[in-house]
Amino acid sequence: MKRLGPRIEERAARTVLWTLTLVTVAVLLFIIFFILRRGLPALSLEFLTANPVDMGKAGGIFSTVVGTVALTALAILLAAPLGIGTAIYLTEYTWGGPVTRVIRFGAECLAGIPSIIFGLFGFILFVTKLKFGWSILSGGLTLAFMLLPTIIRTSEEAIKSVPPAYRQVGFSLGSTKWQTVTRIVLPSALPGIATGIVLSVGRSLGETAATIFTAGSALRMPTSLFSSTRTMSVHFYILAREGISAPNAYGTAAILIIAILGINILTYYLMNRFIRRYS
Amino acid sequence: MGKIAGNRLERNDRLVRLALLVVAFSAVSVLLVITVFIVGQGTPIMVKYGLKSFLAGSNWYPSEKLFGLWPMIVGSLFVTGGALVIGVPFGLACAIVLTEFSSKRVRRFIKPVIELLAGIPSVVYGFMGVIILVPFIRQTFGGPGLSVLAASIVLGIMILPTVISISVDSLQAVPPSYREGSIALGATRWQTVKMVLFPAARSGIIASIILGMGRAIGETMATIMIAGNAAEIPRSLLAPVRTLTSNVALEMSYATGEHREALFATGVVLFVIIMILNTIANATSAKRRKQP
Amino acid sequence: MSGVAIEVRGFGQSFGGVRKLAGLDLDVMRNEILGIIGPARSGKSTFLCALNRLNDLVRGSRPEGTIRIDGRDIYGPEVDVVELRRKLGMVFATPVPLPRSIFENVAFGARRAGIRSREELEVIVRDSLEKGGLWDEVKDRLGTSGLKLSGGQQQRLCVARILAVKPEFILLDEPTSGLDPISTMKIEDSLRKLKKDYTIILVTNNTKQAARVADRTAFFLSGRLVEIGPTAKIFTAPDDQRTDDYLRGRFG
Secondary structure, eight states: OOOOOHHHHHHHHHHHHHHHHHHHHHHHHHHHHHHHHHHGGGOOHHHHHSOEEGGGTEEOOHHHHHHHHHHHHHHHHHHHHHHHHHHHIIIIIOOSSHHHHHHHHHHHHHHHSOHHHHHHHHIIIIIIITOOOSSHHHHHHHHHHHHHHHHHHHHHHHHHHSOHHHHHHHHHTTOOHHHIIIIIIHHHHHHHHHHHHHHHHHHHHHOOHHHHHHTOOOOSOOOSTTSOOOOHHHHHHHHHHTTOOHHHHHHHHHHHHHHHHHHHHHHHHHHHHHHHHTO | OOOOOOOHHHHHHHHHHHHHHHHHHHHHHHHHHHHHHHHHHHHHHHHHHOHHHHHHOOOEEGGGTEEOOHHHHHHHHHHHHHHHHHHHHHHHHHHHIIIIIOOHHHHHHHHHHHHHHHHSOHHHHHHHIIIIIHHHHHHHHOSOSOSHHHHHHHHHHHHHHHHHHHHHHHHHHSOHHHHHHHHHTTOOHHHHIIIIIHHHTHHHHHHHHHHHHHHHHHOOHHHHHHSBOOOSOOOSTTSOBOOHHHHHHHHHTTOOHHHHHHHHHHHHHHHHHHHHHHHHHHHHHHHHHHOO | OOSEEEEEEEEEEEETTEEEEEEEEEEEETTOEEEEEOOTTSSHHHHHHHHTTGGGGSTTEEEEEEEEETTEETTSTTOOHHHHHHHEEEEOSSOOOOSSBHHHHHHHHHHHTTOOOHHHHHHHHHHHHHHTTOHHHHTTOTTSBGGGSOHHHHHHHHHHHHHTTOOSEEEEESTTTTSOHHHHHHHHHHHHHHTTTSEEEEEOSOHHHHHHHOSEEEEEETTEEEEEEEHHHHHHSOSSHHHHHHHTTSOO
16 A cells, blocks of 8 residues: 555544544434434323333333333342442452452453343342242342442442542541541542442343343233333333334333433533532 | 551441441352352253254254254354444544544533443344344345344444443543654654554553453344344355344243253353453453553 | 640651651640651651551551550550540641531531530530631631632631540641641631640641741651750750751751
8 A cells, every 4th residue: 555645644544533433423313313203202191101001002101110110229229238338348448459359350240241141140040049030029139230330330439539638537537437438438429429320220221131031021010029020121122023013112212212311411410510529 | 457456436347347348249249159050050951962062063953952052153253243343443433533633522522422322222222223224234235134244233333332432541541741742753643543542552442342342242132133043154244143142032931941951051151251251351451551 | 734745755657667757755745836847758747647546547557666645555455546536636738628518517526426416516616616716707607618718718627627526636737838828827826826725736847837836846857856845945056966957958
């Protein structure tokens, strides 16, 4: 290849790079607009609050909303204390020794495991061996383990960002370590920790493979922890795959995307509060 | 710590420390439990059937007790490779543009857009693939449309956020003095990127690619919807294909007995592949952190 | 009430094999202001942190010798470290107000000690802010964030904060190094007034500050105590040549 002059090379490179970038952005925006354009018309208060009728061909998606909320809430309820506790331990109570490395390694490996394996695991352990059956309980437990690494990582970063001077102040005022952690460090790290939790909620909203194998896909309103239920993403999958109802499928997808958009905005807001705290 | 003897508050602190240690091990314990279960459930049949015929057998007919995973292994490899071919160039291009060639205002617009990309559920991607991409491929190139090509494109898009965000981090971690030095020597921005920044950020970029690979291999829902799911070795880009993940997801709901065990075994193979990828990615990341 | 408040005998401190202090022998008298001067890295701050055992938080900390406060070895087996740190309040070089209101900043320590009633807290907060020389400037805006105060005000807030937990000693580690002259003067004034009720140890890089404020002054060099005595004597006719050299700026 003939050597281009540096100016031409620069021009060519910029053109190529920008083209690729704009294509990427365009693809994403296209996806969002496509879904929203077809999905928004199907949305209405009724859609959200009415139950599915006729396998989802008609009616709304209320039972799936309830199922999604229940599943996500259970998962966060379990994963948040475990994750934040782990983060506190890693930042405040150890100093990078072998114990820390083992814990970190465990968390990072967990982060890389694909959702289908979690689904398989949840199916083997919770649904079958522990006999919970396809239920909110099985799904929530499985989801909790999936969200754990994210919460650990974001909480750790949030806690690490709290200036060390704050801790010294706590100690010099006669606080114990635990008091310093709970009264000074955690409150300061709260927006960062909240961000991690919100991100996890976003992730669990889109989770399909793991939930379908642990919570099942029952369409009726769940009545207890042991009821099987269908999340919105699973509902969307089934509607789309079986070709049951295109408008309803788009509507469900639209809700999911709007919810995730909302979560991203919330994340930015929280991160800004976090940054503003220290300037 | 110094010689602090016990008194009530100190003892409480030590209890707290112990409790937190137990909590902190939750992540590790979960990992262990998952490994134990998956491996425990899946290995017996691999032993019974023979590891070589399991991995290398070309026929997957559960009803006739034939459990050859090779087509699915090839399928996963092809689809992942295709995803990388698409995702890496676009991803790196975006990363470079974001860090080196865009103003702050542009960056503030593009970055959230890309992060949004990461949040879209995989089923929506799969759906878009079915509605738009598959018919397009079928009309333009022939074949069923449900193909390696379709899966590669969709997966390529799906791994973009991973590749982009980690590459951006790596590029931003390169000390400004590298850039300034290069520009001061008269290099253009692209030359700086090509000859200075890329090599400097290399291990981070490689890590992002490996993680993207891990993401592509682990993807289930999108591949089920658009890859075609034929359990045969794909002969061309346009042939339908089944990945390891789809194999598990598709048949899990009705598999019994040995069939079910074979699916667990598929899970084991997947698990091992992902663990290897993760370890490599971690090793390269660690190398990156040690870089100046 | 005078007499020896702190007795330091043969005290040394190292961190993971690196020695920071050695062979310290000195007394701190009650209700005095003791100034500690010396070049950077002479161990002044390490000594201060040894007094309230803040050094314990650093990995590999190894203290030797004894430090007796009110007759008891603070490194002894029965010592309540948390209580010790309350008794020896510390003010750091950079003011660190907690990200909450002025009121909450000062009330923090009192709350930790179990005081819950709003009225009691208000009394404590007012009392501490007055002693810290900040009350008049903030009495109308106790609810505003501590971060909004100027540097000098923030530092006085930090003083008030430790006063709220009723210490016996006030340890200050270069408290005015980043502050303007007026804030510095206000803090020095507060210290003069506080000495009546507290014993004060002031580490400072600014020898003139020690000359203005301290009753006695100690000169540290390379982790050892070179000389200690009445401020006037140290500054005009020190016993040790090194003290003289430092004060005259021949090194530093």
